[in-house]
Amino acid sequence: xxxxxxxxxxxxxxxxxxxxxxxxxxxxxxxxxxxxxxxxxxxxxxxxxxxxxxxxxxxxxxxxxxxxxxxxxxxxxxxxxxxxxxxxxxxxxxxxxxxxxxxxxxxxxxxxxxxxxxxxxxxxxxxxxxxxxxxxxxxxxxxxxxxxxxxxxxxxxxxxxxxxxxxxxxx
Numbered sequence: 335x336x337x338x339x340x341x342x343x344x345x346x347x348x349x350x351x352x353x354x355x356x357x358x359x360x361x362x363x364x365x366x367x368x369x370x371x372x373x374x375x376x377x378x379x380x381x382x383x384x385x386x387x388x389x390x391x392x393x394x395x396x397x398x399x400x401x402x403x404x405x406x407x408x409x410x411x412x413x414x415x416x417x418x419x420x421x422x423x424x425x426x427x428x429x430x431x432x433x434x435x436x437x438x439x440x441x442x443x444x445x446x447x448x449x450x451x452x453x454x455x456x457x458x459x460x461x462x463x464x465x466x467x468x469x470x471x472x473x474x475x476x477x478x479x480x481x482x483x484x485x486x487x488x489x490x491x492x493x494x495x496x497x498x499x500x501x502x503x504x505x
Contacts, residue, residue: 384489
């Protein structure tokens with residue numbers, strides 16, 4: 335996929351964002367919702383059955399360039415992209431975070447995402463974003479950025495898409 339200079343980037347995490355986890359039995363008394371994928375589609379990743387297929391049209395309809403920003407790395411294109419009917423997406427290759435960043439509370443992905451964006455506007459959807467990351471990006475990134483924390487227990491919700499849509503429209 336070629337990188338478009340006109341559209342903002344959307345850095346997309348998987349665990350906790352597309353695949354919800356960690357809810358209490360009270361939150362999901364019958365367990366997490368699962369979707370009727372064929373076993374060959376979810377393969378050795380049983381949690382993939384939690385990925386809502388309704389995410390595909392919502393993600394595809396966004397006026398931005400989707401980029402995998404996950405520890406799944408290339409496996410995101412092997413497992414998630416076909417499951418959701420997405421084309422192969424660019425994948426962020428992670429570098430090791432500095433001890434100083436981690437000590438200050440900066441997420442280990444933050445610097446790499448700023449470098450990868452090359453100054454372009456971006457949104458980042460992840461379940462581990464903190465105010466420290468937001469402040470650091472605001473200070474070091476020349477373009478607009480939305481760092482949106484997704485509740486890992488529920489994954490992407492209507493409210494998350496509304497926040498993203500509002501940010502994209504404001505640009």
